[in-house]
Every structure is written in C-alpha cells, then in structure tokens.
Amino acid sequence: MKIAIIGTHSTGKTTILNALAHELTRNGKTVIILPEYARLCPFPINEQTTLTAQMWIQHQQKEQEKKYDKPDVILLCDRASIDNLAYLERVADDQDISRIKRAAIAHAKTYTHIFKTHKLPLEAEADGVRSTDKEFRDEMDDRITTLLQTHHIPHTLLPNTADTAQHVNIMSIMIQKQ
Secondary structure, three states: OEEEEEOOOOOOHHHHHHHHHHHHHHOOOOEEEEOOHHHHOOOOOHHHOOHHHHHHHHHHHHHHHHHHOOOOOEEEEEOOHHHHHHHHHHHOOOOOOHHHHHHHHHHHOOOOEEEEOOOOOOOOOOOOOOOOOHHHHHHHHHHHHHHHHHOOOOOEEOOOOOOHHHHHHHHHHHHHOO
C-alpha cells in the first residue's frame, strides 16, 4: 500500500505523516516513511529551483518508491510525483516537458491513496529550507489543485484545519478499508 500526502509547503504534511506512521505502527502495521526529497536535493529549490533540481526530485521520488513498495508494508510518502510536477512545471518555461508530465500523471495514479492538505492561514515556519513567501505558497497550492482536477487524479482533500488528530483519524479509516 502506497500513501502520499501532498500540498504546498508548510501545510503540516510531515507532521501528519509522522502521526499517521505512529498510529499505524501502534496498530501492528509495518510502515516505511519516504522523506520529502526536495529537502535532500543538491540543487536550488523553492522559488530558485531549476528544471534540473525538479528532475532530480522526480527521479528520487520514483526510484525510492520502487525500492520500498512491498506488499507487507505501508509506504508513506511525504509528497508525490504530482505535487513535484507542479514545481517542475513552474520552471519549465518553453521547454517540452510533455513526456515528463505524462509519466508523472501516470505515476500519480499508482498511489493507493493521495491526501491533499489545505494551505492554512498560518505563516510558514522559517526553517532555512522552506519558502516563507505567501504568494509562492498560494501559487504552488493552486498549481497542485489544478493538476489534480485537470488530470482526474483520485485524492482526498483533508479538512481545512491544523488538527493533526482529525487528519490521522480520517486517513486511518480510509486505509483500513483497503
């Protein structure tokens, strides 16, 4: 089972993911968490990102998912190919990324569940990695939402709240139904 939490930066994805992993592990499930590969990227990210950086992130996401996606494991992904695609599209300019886009959209349909967070009316935490620019966060949230809708990618929109327990409860119920 492969689960992804997606959304613009500073929406609680990692916090929710860690809480979900704890809950699933507590219930006897074997869980592997894949990190947000942008944080490991050796190239510029956020507003200064490049096509090279986003291609690296896409590649790492897919390769690591292949490596750890096993029948007896719940693989929890902090981001997914579809929200990474939103960042890639932003910097593609006039370059032909149609092949990359088709592959990312097809890959997005390999997740058992995709959960999308809301951009909450909170300031982004300045942690030295994520952007705190409100307009950039808004743009990325819009781009991700547009990709999901335009390409009919199945997903669940999490409630517009910072209540991690509420998110984990909803996600746990959906995962148990599988």
